[in-house]
Amino acid sequence: MQNAHDSQASGRLKSALRHPFAGFVLIGVLLIGLQLTAILTDGAWPKSSMLNGFASVMIYAIVGYGFTFLLGYAGLASLGTAGFVGLGAYITAYALKNMPGVPYVVVLLAALLVSLALGAIVGFISLRIEGIFLAIVTLGLSEIFYQLFNNWLDFTNGPNGASISKYPIFQTLLGMSRQDAQKAFYILLVIITVGLMMLTYNLGKSSTGRAMLAMKNSSSAAQAMGISLLKYRLLAFLLSTAYAGLGGVMFMSYLRFSAPQNYTIMFSLNILAAVLIGGSRNLIGTFMGSFIVFGITPIFLQDIPFFRENPWVINVTIGLIIILVVMFYPGGLTQLVNNVKASFKKADRRLS
């Protein structure tokens, strides 16, 4: 009886582990575990610079999840990501600084709405032209955003950058100390990241995601099946815009500083790289991709003098990885993991 109960429980555990969300939750638990270790060891390990590194990986991963709709599902490459992230960040900075009475949630929603509204306008412009020209038009768009960030002094404080002094909610509303607020915001960030992974996963498996995939493989065939190209391309664009705007809000709230130089084309290229490396549609892959592109430098390489003095080495490596992934390994990390699994299974079969 006892045995049967055990096997039932382990069966339930197994099926829970096989659930698509298990990996997402695992990532969340690991990230929170890092923060808890830091609290328990009183900041000895991991250092706060390392935690900040992971926080920025999460922020970029959020932007990356939005980008998977464009690149992974709709097959469109956009270089306007940086602009929308910057927009979210600057709206947050402006509102928190100049309108102290407005609640954070309202600021967040406002940033999302503005991003969506602009995204819709841009989406309509972009969608009138062929897919591969989208990257070109959005490149022009990101230049517009950059010029705005650099020159609209009242809104962005220009090249000097905008900053906020306190962590929203935890420091302003709950009156926590700066250190505690940072830790609390880190945990909020983990929750948001994992939640968005689940949301993105479900959207991808829904009819919306399937329609986008059909469009990616053959736009003509998709149209013939009654999929509205305009609707789903625009939807992909809007979703990626909303995620980028949210990423911007989180960027400003956690890192509390942003300057126009943050939002150049390199930012957009890095996001593209992160999503590509991860395998375009795999969310854990996107997280790992963000970790490789944005996380390795602040988390590990910062302590190695060679990389501190030659920061270009890592960027060149990322450029090389983009080329190699596109040319030889289009599945990215996901494909790598699957290949390793398959070879293990093969070895297993040979042994038995």
Added chain:
Amino acid sequence: MSIPEILQTIINSLPMIGRYTLVTMGIVLIFRTTATTNFAQGLIATVGTFAVTWASLLWTDLPLWVCLLMGIAVSFLLGMFVDVALIRRARHITPSGKQMITMGVMMILVNVTPVIFRDITLWTRPGKSFSTGILSFPLLGHTMNITEMGLLGFGLAAVVLAAVFAALKFTKWGLGVRATAANESVAQMLGVNTRVITAFSWALAGGLAALGGFFTGAGTALNVTLMGNAQVFGFLACVLGGFGSFPAPILGAVIIPLIYNFAGNPNLMGPNAGMWQNLITFVAVLLLILIFPNGLLGKKYIKKV
């Protein structure tokens, strides 16, 4: 704005028209022969420009035009290398995949160039340009001014582009390019060596862009974003004119500098015009693209299934 002012603004646009048409021609050549939108075009030109300055300031006492030829050769070889090493091997990949490959190349070059040319980053070429003079000449009864270097750039661009167009029209290579542009596999079957054609197109694109880069870099501090605007505007010129033919993007590359210079005119756009010049140009061009999504001279693109 008075008439002489309008004329002067148009004259002021000529150097930029020269530079942008060169870069744009390269982008179209590459797009038509290999279906690749080359995001590394600006940086291939930048490497050549750095090479010119490095050669003329640190390496040799040879006259500047020899150094210029060396710089063009550097970009020529770099363009050829990108095609032979990467794009040729990526023929089976989708256009957006190839686009991402060039973005990867861009990312590498943007980081490697300042390291290779560490000594001359942010240098200008003092006393090492062909001329620093300003030329005055009468036009329709008004006196116009243009820098001699700018006029030289425009004139050289016009001559070089005329030569490229003549080559496209009359030489065997040009016929090969047009055949490859129409249909690569059919061209191959008919005996066109498309490998040579594409490699040479990429190389020529690099060389043309380096010439444009040389004139962009004359008199300004060198840095790796030197050709950023030329790259973006070159692309937009192609979309604005229409990617479908060789001359249409050149029209785009003529229109954009005109918009840019009028947008930067303080009498027309107010005292802060210089600050918002880029922004206004981008917005105007994007609006034009919205009105003409297939390009000013383009035909509706119909994809066969």
